[in-house]
Every structure is written in structure tokens, then in C-alpha cells.
Amino acid sequence: MKNEKGVIFPLTMMFSLLFCLSVLHVLELYHIEMQLAEYEQQSYDVDSLMQMAVVDVKAQIAASVPAKQTGQGTFIYPNGTAQYEWKQGTKNEIKVTIAVISHEGIRYSAEFTVSFPALELIEWKETYS
Numbered sequence: 001m002k003n004e005k006g007v008i009f010p011l012t013m014m015f016s017l018l019f020c021l022s023v024l025h026v027l028e029l030y031h032i033e034m035q036l037a038e039y040e041q042q043s044y045d046v047d048s049l050m051q052m053a054v055v056d057v058k059a060q061i062a063a064s065v066p067a068k069q070t071g072q073g074t075f076i077y078p079n080g081t082a083q084y085e086w087k088q089g090t091k092n093e094i095k096v097t098i099a100v101i102s103h104e105g106i107r108y109s110a111e112f113t114v115s116f117p118a119l120e121l122i123e124w125k126e127t128y129s
Contacts, residue, residue, distance in 0.1 A: 045079050046108045049100040053082035054112070057096055058119045061086060065094065065116060079103055092116050 056075050064071060065088065072085040080102040089095045094116055099109040110126040 042102060042104045042106050045104070046100060046102045046106045049077055049080045049082060049102060050098070050108055050110065052077060053084065053098055053100055056082075057084045057086065057098060058114065060084075061094055061096075061114065061116075062119055088116070089113070093122065 053075055060071065060073065070085075070087040073083075075082040075084070080100060082098060082100045084096060084098040086094055086096040092115055094114050095111070096114065097109075097111050099107065101107050108126070110124065112121055112125070113123040114120060115122055
């Protein structure tokens with residue numbers, strides 16, 4: 001019985017250390033999960049900016065294509081800006097380059113081709129940076 005003296009304290013310290021390490025690990029996982037949720041929200045914001053910009057560019061093209069062969073401009077939205085440039089390639093196709101930048105600094109660029117006069121998307125190429 002005398003040889004077991006002093007065993008409780010080291011065992012308690014070992015289990016306390018394991019418990020603290022598991023709590024720290026869970027906190028780190030929570031931190032990573034919160035960063036992921038923030039990045040997803042920013043991605044949704046940029047995607048919605050692009051969708052709004054495409055609709056607005058199509059409306060701009062519809063209003064000015066017979067008179068103009070090219071056009072460019074900037075749209076300002078509550079959560080970012082969009083810059084666009086378009087030019088008429090053939091009689092029935094218009095090529096558009098658009099870049100969207102969110103207030104968080106995420107940039108999303110795309111090039112697409114729309115048919116005229118239907119203004120339907122024919123081709124879409126995108127880049128993230």
C-alpha cells in the first residue's frame with residue numbers, strides 16, 4: 001500500500017491536460033468553422049453582385065445596341081461595384097466583359113456572349129481572384 005502513495009496527483013494532471021487539449025481543439029474547430037461561414041457569405045455576396053450586374057448589362061445593351069457598337073460603364077450596388085465593357089462581335093452576338101468587386105475585396109470576373117435581339121447567354125467564362 002505504501003508504493004501507491006502519490007499516484008493520484010499525476011493521474012489527475014494527465015487527465016486535466018487531456019481535457020484542456022480537447023477543449024482547445026474544439027475551440028480551434030469553432031474558429032475555423034466561423035471563418036468558413038464568413039467566406040461563404042462573401043462568396044454569396046459576390047455571386048449576387050454578378051447576377052445583378054448581368055441583368056443590368058443586358059438592359060443597358062437592349063437600350064443602346066441598335067445605335068452603338070460598343071459600351072462601357074460602372075454599376076454601384078450596396079455591397080460592391082461592377083465594371084463592364086461590351087462590343088458587338090457579329091450582327092447577332094455581343095461580347096461582354098464584366099468585373100465585380102465586393103466591399104470585402106473579393107473580385108469576380110467573367111466574359112460572356114449574348115445573342116441579339118433575344119439577349120440570351122450563349123457562352124460564359126469566369127475567373128476568381
